[in-house]
Amino acid sequence: MQNRGKKSTLNFVSSSKDMSLNRLKCLRGEYFTNSCSLCVDICPLEAIYFRQKKMHINDSCQSCGGCIGICPTEAITIESFNIDNFCHNFISDGKNIISCEGQIPCIGVFDRYNLVLLSLRNKNEISISIKECNECEYSKNILEFFLEELKIANSFLSAINRTQISLLEREIKARREIFNRFVNILKGEKKEQISTNSNTPNKLLNLKNELIKLEENPKLNLLDYSLFGDKKVSSSCTGCDECVLFCPTNALFSNRDSSKYELFFESFRCIECGICEDICKRGAIEKNSTLYLEDLEKKKMLFGAEFIVCSECKCGFLSKDKKGVCSLCQEAKIATKDMFKLASEL
Ligand code: SF4
Numbered sequence: 001m002q003n004r005g006k007k008s009t010l011n012f013v014s015s016s017k018d019m020s021l022n023r024l025k026c027l028r029g030e031y032f033t034n035s036c037s038l039c040v041d042i043c044p045l046e047a048i049y050f051r052q053k054k055m056h057i058n059d060s061c062q063s064c065g066g067c068i069g070i071c072p073t074e075a076i077t078i079e080s081f082n083i084d085n086f087c088h089n090f091i092s093d094g095k096n097i098i099s100c101e102g103q104i105p106c107i108g109v110f111d112r113y114n115l116v117l118l119s120l121r122n123k124n125e126i127s128i129s130i131k132e133c134n135e136c137e138y139s140k141n142i143l144e145f146f147l148e149e150l151k152i153a154n155s156f157l158s159a160i161n162r163t164q165i166s167l168l169e170r171e172i173k174a175r176r177e178i179f180n181r182f183v184n185i186l187k188g189e190k191k192e193q194i195s196t197n198s199n200t201p202n203k204l205l206n207l208k209n210e211l212i213k214l215e216e217n218p219k220l221n222l223l224d225y226s227l228f229g230d231k232k233v234s235s236s237c238t239g240c241d242e243c244v245l246f247c248p249t250n251a252l253f254s255n256r257d258s259s260k261y262e263l264f265f266e267s268f269r270c271i272e273c274g275i276c277e278d279i280c281k282r283g284a285i286e287k288n289s290t291l292y293l294e295d296l297e298k299k300k301m302l303f304g305a306e307f308i309v310c311s312e313c314k315c316g317f318l319s320k321d322k323k324g325v326c327s328l329c330q331e332a333k334i335a336t337k338d339m340f341k342l343a344s345e346l
């Protein structure tokens with residue numbers, strides 16, 4: 001039976017005005033051990049806060065959208081804006097300039113994934129206006145984040161010989177006026193949410209789908225661009241499935257029956273949150289150092305072993321090399337040996 005992590009029909013949402021925070025997707029939820037605070041750190045109004053292991057949005061939120069792009073799991077959404085719909089309309093309308101003047105709530109809705117994706121899908125060269133940020137009371141950390149994401153996106157686009165995204169400067173009106181206009185434009189617009197049957201963020205799935213279409217296939221190590229993660233697992237894995245249960249994006253999944261256990265991984269789903277490494281009691285899972293573009297879509301078996309009976313305790317355990325003694329009995333043997341050694345030294 002295949003295990004793709006925890007499934008729940010419950011939808012824990014904290015919302016304020018136009019914004020929603022899905023706690024089941026948040027890395028900082030009650031189920032995870034991660035200390036992510038990216039949205040808290042970027043929010044110019046301290047509207048997102050953490051209480052009793054739960055994230056909340058309070059009424060000081062102005063729906064500026066600055067926290068949307070920075071969330072690695074797409075846990076934060078703004079009701080009146082869907083980035084996939086925006087990108088689709090932007091491309092089909094043949095546009096090439098993006099600004100927060102009525103088109104998007106804030107440039108902070110874009111991260112490296114969305115920027116690369118937009119550029120790959122659009123035939124024209126794209127420019128993004130940041131002049132508005134200089135006049136915007138909310139832009140404090142958001143501009144810094146956006147410029148860093150753009151740098152990473154452009155470096156990747158250059159490596160695959162695609163046109164980079166440029167920055168544009170031009171004058172516009174006061175920021176608060178822009179928000180009001182943006183919300184008015186979108187009022188009454190049909191909301192279309194693209195849903196997937198997994199927890200993998202849409203931005204990762206969409207980017208993977210675009211990258212595998214590339215005609216040229218440059219030998220690129222994707223880890224150099226922090227776009228996706230890669231993992232390896234040592235033989236100390238016990239098949240406990242903790243990493244599978246806690247992986248927030250379903251990058252890890254397993255197959256278990258009465259005779260064997262197999263642990264699988266798909267790089268294009270991995271956001272490198274590090275939860276699997278933190279949670280593994282055996283320290284069996286760790287980062288890999290290379291992930292080539294051509295391997296992005298491959299389903300990789302990280303670990304596979306058969307169930308056999310331990311010749312000492314007679315309990316079933318997973319054995320990669322079919323050795324007859326389980327790790328617990330082996331450890332007990334070493335501990336007993338050390339105890340006698342210590343006693344003889346007294
Ligand atoms: S950025 Fe996303 S994952 Fe991180 S704490 Fe905020 S809502 Fe949670």
Ligand code: SF4
Pocket residue numbers: 233236237238239240241242243244263279280281282283284285
């Ligand atoms: S890698 Fe670690 S957490 Fe994952 S199944 Fe193996 S022992 Fe358990």
Ligand code: SF4
Pocket residue numbers: 229231246247248249250251252269270271272273274275276277
């Ligand atoms: S780092 Fe581990 S837990 Fe996080 S997305 Fe990647 S595989 Fe899943």
